[in-house]
Amino acid sequence: MTSAAARWRLAPLLAALGLTALACGGTGSNADRKKAAANATQTRPDFIDPGSMLTYSCDADQPSQGIVTRVLEDWETTAGTGWYTNNDKCENCQPAMDKINAALPDTPTQALIDAGLIDAGAVDAGLAELAACKPACLPSQIPSYFDKPVPAEAIPPPVNHKEPGRCGSKYAFHVIAGPFSKWGGQLGHTFGTPICATSEADCPVDSAPIPGGPYDGIAFWARVVPGSGSSLRIQVGESHTDVKYPETGDAGPPCVDNVGIENPNNTTDGCDSFGSFVTLNSDWQFFALPFEEMRQAGWGKRAPFFDIQHISNITFFYAQGVWDIWIDDISFYKRSAQ
Numbered sequence: 001m002t003s004a005a006a007r008w009r010l011a012p013l014l015a016a017l018g019l020t021a022l023a024c025g026g027t028g029s030n031a032d033r034k035k036a037a038a039n040a041t042q043t044r045p046d047f048i049d050p051g052s053m054l055t056y057s058c059d060a061d062q063p064s065q066g067i068v069t070r071v072l073e074d075w076e077t078t079a080g081t082g083w084y085t086n087n088d089k090c091e092n093c094q095p096a097m098d099k100i101n102a103a104l105p106d107t108p109t110q111a112l113i114d115a116g117l118i119d120a121g122a123v124d125a126g127l128a129e130l131a132a133c134k135p136a137c138l139p140s141q142i143p144s145y146f147d148k149p150v151p152a153e154a155i156p157p158p159v160n161h162k163e164p165g166r167c168g169s170k171y172a173f174h175v176i177a178g179p180f181s182k183w184g185g186q187l188g189h190t191f192g193t194p195i196c197a198t199s200e201a202d203c204p205v206d207s208a209p210i211p212g213g214p215y216d217g218i219a220f221w222a223r224v225v226p227g228s229g230s231s232l233r234i235q236v237g238e239s240h241t242d243v244k245y246p247e248t249g250d251a252g253p254p255c256v257d258n259v260g261i262e263n264p265n266n267t268t269d270g271c272d273s274f275g276s277f278v279t280l281n282s283d284w285q286f287f288a289l290p291f292e293e294m295r296q297a298g299w300g301k302r303a304p305f306f307d308i309q310h311i312s313n314i315t316f317f318y319a320q321g322v323w324d325i326w327i328d329d330i331s332f333y334k335r336s337a338q
Contacts, residue, residue, distance in 0.1 A: 047176065047324040049225040052283045054158045058167035060286035061219060061329065067288060069219055069331035070212055072314070073189070075152035075171040080189075083150040087177060087185030090137035090145040096129035141177035141185065150187070155326070166221065166284050172328035177318070178229075184319035187327065194238070194245050194310040197291065197332060207310050210332055217290040218314065219333035224280040225324035232325070233297075233317040234289055235275035239310040240303035241296070243271055255301045272300025273315070280325070288333050 061069050073080050086094065103122035138144060143151045152171040157164045164170065177185050195210055196203035203209040224230050239245050246254030255271040274294040278287050291308050316327060 047225045051159045055284045068336045069333045071331045073330045079149040081149045088182035089140040093133040100126035178322035188315040190313040197308040215332040216334045219288045220330045221328040223284045228324040229321040235273040235315045237273045237313040238307040241273040242312040270300030272296045
């Protein structure tokens with residue numbers, strides 16, 4: 001049975017979780033977020049953003065330039081549903097949150113607590129782990145790792161202009177993060193069912209086609225603030241590089257989840273996704289990264305091929321150092337007929 005003391009601890013917990021989840025939302029401004037995380041400046045630099053010049057061409061991702069896009073996330077709802085952030089100072093918080101969520105039903109109620117159907121001990125253990133990881137995690141980035149859905153931010157006006165936004169886009173993902181000393185940080189999205197980027201007629205039954213395919217790769221707009229790191233790696237997980245969706249047949253055993261790998265140079269088992277690097281500057285730029293040019297990083301299990309019929313996730317990685325990054329209009333793209 002759940003003790004009276006445990007019930008007393010759990011009741012405010014459920015209220016704090018909204019009875020369902022260990023996360024809080026909110027968009028707010030960059031100033032609001034800095035004010036809410038006053039201790040953040042103890043470790044994270046405060047960048048000065050002079051802003052972007054006008055983009056060279058607002059039509060860079062339009063059919064007139066030979067590109068057709070299908071937007072995955074444009075951030076115009078002021079948040080990115082289904083997206084997540086993580087970094088090397090917050091990575092230990094996820095197991096704690098998983099432990100708490102595993103101990104709680106989808107809709108925890110006081111009646112379930114009173115009936116002893118919620119494992120108060122497991123929740124308490126998860127809360128202790130969460131409390132231990134938060135002092136390092138919370139100052140490490142704005143918006144917080146705990147903000148769900150991932151909030152967007154209003155795009156400031158270009159230099160010497162009054163109208164905010166970029167080529168009609170009003171909001172974008174914006175993260176200020178670091179300093180990181182291990183693997184860095186990430187913005188990612190995981191598909192519940194693998195998706196297929198080839199033509200709809202060619203897609204297998206165990207993946208969901210992207211309407212209008214086939215698609216050639218991943219496209220997006222991005223910029224950084226002076227003083228920030230500038231090199232991003234955009235990765236695409238698929239059946240050979242995601243342990244959740246292993247390729248059957250001649251690919252051999254599934255790759256091994258990267259967490260806990262003792263030797264990152266072991267090329268026999270790690271889940272090493274295909275990807276490409278881009279270098280950003282302080283002005284908004286459009287990037288189109290072809291699937292055919294994406295390569296594994298070289299530290300994990302070698303994949304026999306890049307399976308674009310079973311795409312399971314997309315991740316933007318920013319590595320060691322300090323960061324102030326804007327990312328917008330993440331899309332699948334294809335070249336149109338000329």
